[in-house]
Amino acid sequence: MHADSHSDNRPESYFSTSIVTRETGISLRQLYYWETLGIVRPQFQRFGTRMFRRYHQAEVDVIRKTMKYLKEGYHLRGAAKKAKADLQTDLFNDNNGDQ
Numbered sequence: 001m002h003a004d005s006h007s008d009n010r011p012e013s014y015f016s017t018s019i020v021t022r023e024t025g026i027s028l029r030q031l032y033y034w035e036t037l038g039i040v041r042p043q044f045q046r047f048g049t050r051m052f053r054r055y056h057q058a059e060v061d062v063i064r065k066t067m068k069y070l071k072e073g074y075h076l077r078g079a080a081k082k083a084k085a086d087l088q089t090d091l092f093n094d095n096n097g098d099q
Contacts (some may be wrong), residue, residue, distance in 0.1 A: 014043060014054035018097040024063045031063070039066065061087055 014075075021028055034040050040052040040062060055063075064085030066076075073080065 013057050015044075015060060016059075017042075017053050017055070020055050020060055020063065024060060026063055026067060034063070034066075034076075034080070037077070037080075038064065041074075058087070 015023075017028060017031060020026065021031060026034075031040070035042065040059045042055045042059065044051045045054050046052075058067045062080065062083050065086055069079035069082050070076065072079075088090065
């Protein structure tokens with residue numbers, strides 16, 4: 001499920017809530033709660049009169065890392081903050097490696 005957007009020019013990937021919950025193990029209720037806290041911020045896509053949440057690969061990565069830190073004993077806000085910091089560091093290191 002990981003789309004590597006650094007290696008080519010493919011369009012960025014977005015995933016539905018059902019795919020995100022299945023692939024990460026997060027419950028739908030938990031996912032929506034994290035959204036209210038600002039931990040994840042899905043895009044909304046309209047199909048007819050209905051709106052659907054779509055999560056970018058970066059949001060999925062935050063969910064995975066946050067859940068990992070929760071299992072290690074971090075509280076939710078601390079886990080999310082650490083996950084986002086780790087991912088920013090990873091992105092920075094990836095971008096500097098290309099030079």
